[in-house]
Amino acid sequence: MTSHSTNGKFSPPPIFYIIAALLLIGGISFGGKILNLLPSNSNKIDSDAVKDSISQGETLFFPKDGTPTKLQATEAFTSGNYANARALFDRSLQQKPNDPESLIYSNNARASSHNPLKIAVCVPGNADINGSREILRGVAQAQQEINTAGGINGRLLMVEIANDNNDNKTAQQIAESLVERSSILGVVGHYASSVTLATADIYNQGKLVAISPISTAVQLSNKSPYVLRTVPSDYVSARALTDYMLQTLKLKKAVVYFNSQSDYSKSLKGEFSTAIALQGGRVVGEYDLSNSSFSPNQSLEEAKQLGAEVIMLASNTGSLDRALQVVQANQNRLPVLGGDDVYSPKTLDVTRQQGRGMVIAVPWHILAAGSENFASRSRKLWGGDINWRTVTAYDATRALRTALRQNPTREGISVALRSPFFAASGASQSVSFLPSGDRNAPMQLVQVVEGNRSTYGYDFTPIP
Template identity: 25%
Template sequence: MKPQKYFLILFLILFVLGCGKKEEEIIKIGAILPLTGEGAVYGEAVKNAAELAIEKINKQGGINGNRLMCIYEDSQGRSELAVRVANKLIDMDNVNVIVGALSSSEVLAIAPILNKKQVILISPAATNNEISNAGEYIFRTIVSDIYDGAAMAKFAIEKLKIKSASVFYLNEAGPKGVANAFVRNFEKSGGKNLLIESCIRGDKNYRTQITSLKRTNSDAIYFALYPEETQNFVKQIRELNVDKILLTHQLIDDPKVLKFLGKSADGIYFTTPGVELNNPNGNYSKFIQEYKLHYKTDPINFTSNTFDAIMLISLAMKAEGINAINIKNYLLKVRDYNGASGIFSFDINGDIEQKMLIKIIENGKPTIYAKD
């Protein structure tokens, strides 16, 4: 065979093989997180959980053979920055799904942009009940304040037989929302709210408000705060010897908060989403094991919710492609999803429906007290 003919045949074979091989694409999603500033500890932990999920998805073949990657943007927990980076992710990076933001105020600020541009948002942490009406492209993998506050109000009335309560909250969209839900449902069930006090971000001394709360004849105090404020509030309320039942929500269940407070947190009741706590083969336990193996530390609040958000995005893309409308329609049909953060379904507003647990802190450690 002549050399020219040999090389021609070889070229044709390589050309045909090259044409038959599909080049791997990269499917991009975005994330808006507080990677610097006060909320950085949560932003970094949530980023870790997202990367854990993405690594797992790509090891299992990605999105129908294409690799998934996430572009992370730092909002510092500020609404104006969240708006800026949301526009950047959509207009410059061309993502059609964003995970975040963590605060309710950020989500409410960027929701109009995402709805207008038909981009999916899944928040793993924003709880304010106004998000339920924030638009058809807005989802979350954490329960709304309505369920959280309602569960504690019901427990306080029916199980603890509390007849009156006072309330203390941080004047931010998330804590304020859950406090309002407690107040509304507590009164609806026959309880009386004797005093409502608040603080703003950056306050560290609550002794004036605590003194006012102490003077009331209320049986209990319900407080809704971020972790740092929770530490200071509980520490000061113990120092002032306030003899009332203390009730709160899931943000007290944070390793750093519990370590800081120690046994001074004993006796505090709080709400938390129901998960398979005692099942070593359950998805919650598997997530904890995988997270600790990768990052040599325990996962904190919102990490399991983030893991679930990424996994659900991948399932939607595998089934329906990357079109945002198709992803939205897929998510709205999700029922009884068994995730790292528990079993849940999406309702028509993109909120999750999930049973709640009541825990009590004993010897510095949370333990299940009652199921919703």
């Protein structure tokens, strides 16, 4: 990361940094803004809040990821002192390099005075802070590589961060704001399938392309010519898991755990049930993790009495804790399968030995064949390993970059992405889309095994 000198600028006394740090913790700021992330269940948001939920560098959504210098940088950015803002963001990155928000804002400060091409990335904020960071790392790495190489046809890429808190109504108002601003040429987002579904009609009417790196619900297929995704749909995941169950495990009866409040969870459950039935298997029981009276032990006993041979976890992030209680209660008695939301450090941490042998379908894994180059580059940039959410966000940004090179207009981007000849270089493989808007790519199965890559004694490892 390049460091930029601030010689000739006023250097605050040490007490400033102490005060600034306290203000960061308290969510207070002056000049630049620190946004106290809205509760994830917030149902309404006014126009001022929408404005504060979208930032080029004026607002910190993740202040604890940076340093007191990061707050100074936002103040410089807000005042239009972009050179100083960039130097300060870079200084913060030297102290905390694993901060994608700062890297995006640094690039934005560099681009601000040079007629940039603008896109936005929508993150779930407080609803999933780690998920937000993972997405931002992918977008930030793509932006950094693009701008370091001279931009897109000589114009640098600027990325605005939008925090929708994974809330449908908030996301809809943010989408409306992005559509109204003609300078925004594309969107990376949203996170949960339900949120992307809630915003799809807005992007369609506004003719603004949105590429989700996370949403997998089958209802998004053919939803709009302006809504695409760089993650395969639940149709692909369900069939990969079904094939493993029937052909590798040689088992035919499954019990499914899902969340009836999640479009993603219901989609994966439905696709798995259909896939297993088409190949001669059967789902003998379904249990709703959102039910207040849910009992992991009781449900497992009932499922075994019904002849269940395999546990399928179609849980979403919000119901992961209860899904992991099922794994613990199972005590390795039945094989466990899971969708991509089960792929989390929490899974390894909570289940430990009880999770050994679990098989999960994900779009990408750092140890899979072909991942070495991107894994090395990302490790050098972030100082550690990344996961599939970072990769699919990177790929979404790269897809927009390729389309922008062909025609830097909203309609031009849509036409380019929809072309049967479209292909963009992604993290590990080419990015292309089916006519439905779905990613044309397979899923990777990974298994929980004993290992030392994580700090939990167990790791996710690719199944060849």
